Amino acid sequence: MNRRTHTAIAAAIAAALTLGLGACSSTGGDAGDGGQQGVTTEGNGIIGGTPVKGGTLTILSNQDFDQLDPARNWTMPVMDVGVRMLYRTLTTFKAAPGSEGLKIEPDLATDLGTPSDGAKTWTFHLKDGLKYEDGTAITADDIKYNVERSFSPELPGGPDYAVRYLNAPAGYQGPLKGERLGKEAIEVPDAKTIVFHLKRPVAEFGYTVTLPTFAPVPKAKETGANYSNHPVSSGPYKIETYDRGKRMVLVRNTNWDPKSDTVRKAYPDRIVVDQTLKGTGIADRLIADQGEDRNAISYVDLTPSKISEVLTNPDVKKRLISENAGCTTKLDMNTTKAPFDNAKVRLAMQYAVDKEAFAATTGGPAFNDIATTYLPPVLTAGNPIDHFQIKPAGDPEKAKALLTEAGLPNGFETELVTSTGGKPQAEAIQAALKRVNVNVTITTVDPTAVNSIIGDKDKQPGLANLGWCPDYPSAATFLPMIFDGRQIKDKGNQGDITRFNDPETIAELDRIADMADLQKANTAWLALDAKIMDKSPAVPLVWQKKPLLVGSNIAGAYAHPVWAGQIDYAVIGLKSVG
Template sequence: MKRKALLKAVAGVVAATTVLTACGANDKPAQTGGEVKPGGTVRLLNDSATQQYDPAKSGSLVVTALGLVHRRLTSWKVAPGQDTTIIPDLATDTGRPTEGGKTWTFTLKDNVKYNDGSPIKAQDIKWGLERTYAAAFSGGLTYHKDLLSPGLAYKGPFEGGKELDSIETPDDKTIVFHLARPYGDWNWIASTPAFSPVPKGKGQEADYGNHPVASGPYVLEKYERGKEARLVRNPHWDRATDDTRKANPDTIVFQLGQDTSVISKRLIDDSGDDQSAFSIPFASPAQLAQIQANPSAKSRVVTSESGALAYLTLNTQRGKLVDPKVRQAFQYAVDKAAYQVASAGNAQLAGDIATTLITPGLQGREQFDLYPAPPSGDPEKAKKLLAEAGLPNGLDGLVLATRNENSYPEKAAAIQAALARANIKITIKALDEDTYTSEVDTKGISDYDLTLTSWQPDIPSANANIQPLFQSTEIGNGGVNESRYANPEVDRLITEAQATLDPAEAGKKWAALDKKILGDSPVVPLIYTRNSFLHGSKFGNVVIGRFPAYPDYRQFGLIQ
């Protein structure tokens, strides 16, 4: 897949890794003061100036904004304290694999309609997927692309009207996918935005996302970049066909381009319409102190159990870092406790220390630690490994690339200080998002020795934790294998795990890959970040499950 990391790609979700308490999600009731009832207007305050409602261009999770307007073949059941499970959405089931998982068949439910009252057809799912191959409609998640068109030979439906032959629609309700190879997670992939229906023949205009045809409970009534996205009810959405979307509010207003400090102040003050509001981004550490000092605001914070994996990448194709023993020294040199403090002020606020690649909440994850050390690290052990690798005086002249936002410069400084204890001297280069993507993710050969970043999977599968970050095909061209890790045996095992249909068996294979990759030390796991969200006193049903570490927008409503 060729796209930015999820924490930047998700439409409508930009959350900092700071929290108020160490409690799990929803330890404090989200709907203090009463029961959520249908009706009214909720406001979601967003610091981003844009939202993407074209499913071909979106990396939005099932639980966020796009899912209010567009349905998909499958969906997720999310609940606090429970693993996220797959359930049908537009389809009658979660897919029927044959040929060992190389062919998947779905049947659409009865009475599923667009906002104009016309029926949703299997051909519309196919058309929506075909749109994603056109260059003008790139930018969304791409797990499906190479599986349906090896080598991406297919270029979309707009020039010459060519169809994607790997997708069959024998009738209006049946869609059959013929994949290039067996793929056990195809039912999860069918929950990504590309599997949203677009009426066949529509969506050829570049601004389709400003006026999409809706299949979900809401229609995009108004979109004004930097100001507002307004969703109103879809009169032809049938609640009886949809098990996940509560569709409580009559109207959902995203206020775009808001200053984060202003958002925080509005919700702390909790007056007027802001009592019915929710913050998509979270406050800075300085603002957290204000919230902690306000009992009312503190009671209106909901925190995830876990979240993205924050990690330090080591460029396995550059200089002395080609030696695994040199890379293993970094596992002991880092000070994860200092990283926690730099992230959010203290360990409790930041998230738990990480020792695995697969994040908590995913099936098959195993807890282990190949490099046991105190939270502050073991610089003497790091020095010993460097000496054994022929570097008794350590390393000098390394360059660490990181983003210049969300306290990344402070976190990079903590890494720099920790490495210095082990005689590893680095220079930090803080880059804006576009430059970081261009210099680190687009180039096949990076000029940087280290990068500091984070990752949360696009789907609740360890596949989405491991494959994007460590398969050799994800080096450069927008991929996120920033360690430039290329191991043919790991590539083979990834393909083998992806082909496994039984989730439990696949989980074991992904856990084994977690250990195998970490044995090569292409990255240093730092923490599993937590996310927290503040809402007004009349805003209810702020639900966060074990995955993802974001609230389920489908449940939102007003306490009346």
């Protein structure tokens, strides 16, 4: 969901992980749709019914958490682990599948925030009796302190919305250097009130404060870069042990008051995260469903090599969750490089691409839905929008006609750079474009080199295959990130990969950003998405799904539409104990 989201999808699929979600960048999955049921078999999208209290839930993984420090936690599904189990935020998302899960509820705050000054000032009041794991009181200043930490160069990589939105002095570098923000940015008039002053109106700020940046951190427990090893819990669980890259054990935080928390149910007594599995080990164990693995869930996606084994076994298939992710995989065109500086050529690519063939290389319908606009369903009220109404296999004749209009009746040659693991996806694009006499040379590089090449103006070729995810269900976290030409850099370009620098689009981005009415802004985002589609700096290819297996004794499991299609840890548990 954050700006680090655009990693090469092919490399991620090849590694049995999904496209990076940087808030999110994803280390194990993406975000969900607004109600599509994927291949989940139960009618309400929830597996196993309501859990019982107690028992041990096991989470099977092949990776460590990159960051549990709430000021730095900006990847999926680590954010799910953080804000559902370890710490609370001012508001949070409802624990429900589908469109219901897109709604926010008060968490630490008593309500969803009170805007004033045209949505440039937001006031929140804390609930009574909030405590940390050690029994000390949670105060408004603790939330302010963590927000300030997000400015710290010593704590990089976290959500940058506070930095972008708050009326903070230029050059502010956080509290680790001994400097706190003044009243012009954040006021704390008393222990239970926090007031944010923004540079501009932000109508969806009640959603912004769902991010880990707006969780409390007690200054007395500050350990700088080491805080990730044991963030002080304000949620239902606390860390008992954490051997990084191997095993983390969570136990109940006895100072968490369920009466103050309408979202988290904390069914298991204990949660064990095993981070040592490799290859297909997670899938093999959950398919076999033996012993304690009946009480286990997968942290990472089902590998494509195992999908047929799951789908052909009814007993296993009913334990598979696979929901549409809130991310869009795209074919990005370098609009500064001929012939993609010609809008007619770019429009031809919309018709030339075979999205079905592309989707087949990444697992087919069990892993993907065909994308028909930039904004994913999670940002369009759960309903996909088909802008051009092109058949998924494309329309080569229409593409040829557009190329002829563009003065290229015989096609052209271009280059696509991808990771070594992304060659099958690149070859699907290559074959589709060959049908319209566009000859694509594929250059494969190490996954770690893809972004550095694509982000370098002098090295970037004509085509790339990347993607983007929102930080929360607002197009304000999507379209401005990838189509605002003012953020383009000659080197290290990480946002507007297409180098699309369109004055009309920029003016509309600013106009929408200044809207205080959220509903009007949402309508305007949809209209802008359509306008950018017509200018076609990129071709939307697929909306990924996140296939996850669970054990037969798991209850309350569903893909949350905000947590990258990840299982919602707020309400999961066991069918029976003992």
